[in-house]
Amino acid sequence: MNTDALRGHMDALLLSVLEDEPLHGYAIIEALQQRSGGALSVPTGTVYPALRRLERVGHLTSEWATVGGRKRRTYRLTRSGRAALAGERSAWSDFSGVVTKILTPRSQP
Amino acid sequence: MNTDALRGHMDALLLSVLEDEPLHGYAIIEALQQRSGGALSVPTGTVYPALRRLERVGHLTSEWATVGGRKRRTYRLTRSGRAALAGERSAWSDFSGVVTKILTPRSQP
DNA sequence: TGCCTACATATAGAGAGCCTACATGTAGAC
DNA sequence: GTCTACATGTAGGCTCTCTATATGTAGGCA
Numbered sequence: 553m554n555t556d557a558l559r560g561h562m563d564a565l566l567l568s569v570l571e572d573e574p575l576h577g578y579a580i581i582e583a584l585q586q587r588s589g590g591a592l593s594v595p596t597g598t599v600y601p602a603l604r605r606l607e608r609v610g611h612l613t614s615e616w617a618t619v620g621g622r623k624r625r626t627y628r629l630t631r632s633g634r635a636a637l638a639g640e641r642s643a644w645s646d647f648s649g650v651v652t653k654i655l656t657p658r659s660q661p
Numbered sequence: 662m663n664t665d666a667l668r669g670h671m672d673a674l675l676l677s678v679l680e681d682e683p684l685h686g687y688a689i690i691e692a693l694q695q696r697s698g699g700a701l702s703v704p705t706g707t708v709y710p711a712l713r714r715l716e717r718v719g720h721l722t723s724e725w726a727t728v729g730g731r732k733r734r735t736y737r738l739t740r741s742g743r744a745a746l747a748g749e750r751s752a753w754s755d756f757s758g759v760v761t762k763i764l765t766p767r768s769q770p
Numbered sequence: 771t772g773c774c775t776a777c778a779t780a781t782a783g784a785g786a787g788c789c790t791a792c793a794t795g796t797a798g799a800c
Numbered sequence: 801g802t803c804t805a806c807a808t809g810t811a812g813g814c815t816c817t818c819t820a821t822a823t824g825t826a827g828g829c830a
Contacts, residue, residue, distance in 0.1 A: 557669040588759045648757045650697045
């Protein structure tokens with residue numbers, strides 16, 4: 553799937569996978585892949601900058617950890633992030649409803 | 662609604678409103694507004710360049726007409742455009758399914 | 771007569787955000 | 801010793817949408 557279509561919805565996806573538990577970047581990519589049934593393969597060059605952007609605006613916080621000799625930066629939703637997620641869900645609902653409506657064929661009007 | 666979220670889906674919408682009948686740019690904008698129940702207000706600076714782009718790649722053809730002293734450029738789907746529309750619908754179905762799945766809360770897993 | 775709104779098309783410049791490609795390094799399997 | 805999986809990050813480019821502006825006609829109204 554062309555993730556270019558995700559433009560503008562990436563934030564929602566990232567916030568959503570972080571809702572239940574904190575994760576590091578690599579794990580987030582895997583979570584997106586699993587939850588999409590393998591359809592979504594988001595490149596690292598998209599995820600890492602996006603996570604930093606979300607942290608910059610206050611929706612995420614991060615801390616470094618070392619697990620098995622590897623350094624991980626684990627991201628966690630802030631209160632603001634949870635609010636943003638709720639907003640994104642609502643926006644997605646509206647948006648997808650409108651697009652679906654317009655895309656639905658109306659052969660016999 | 663923020664039409665920036667439409668990035669990547671605008672083509673699908675334009676092709677879809679042109680499916681049943683040829684329309685000119687201004688009428689396309691009104692059609693999008695009506696079909697969305699007033700939620701979508703796409704600026705002219707988005708629609709006109711997009712139509713030209715779709716014509717350039719062969720999904721649309723256009724011809725000038727004068728109606729009531731005003732010049733209109735009426736766009737019509739080509740065969741390639743119909744095929745593209747089918748592809749866009751399928752892509753939207755996949756895309757929205759994946760996003761909805763990931764955004765759906767999973768409180769009790 | 772002059773102004774305003776609706777109709778109608780178009781371009782320039784800016785900005786956002788996603789992409790590809792590359793850089794760097796560890797751990798463990800073979 | 802080499803390869804794959806794990807793990808993070810930056811640089812530069814590209815596409816598409818946005819805002820703002822320009823141009824012009826038709827018709828209503830004062």
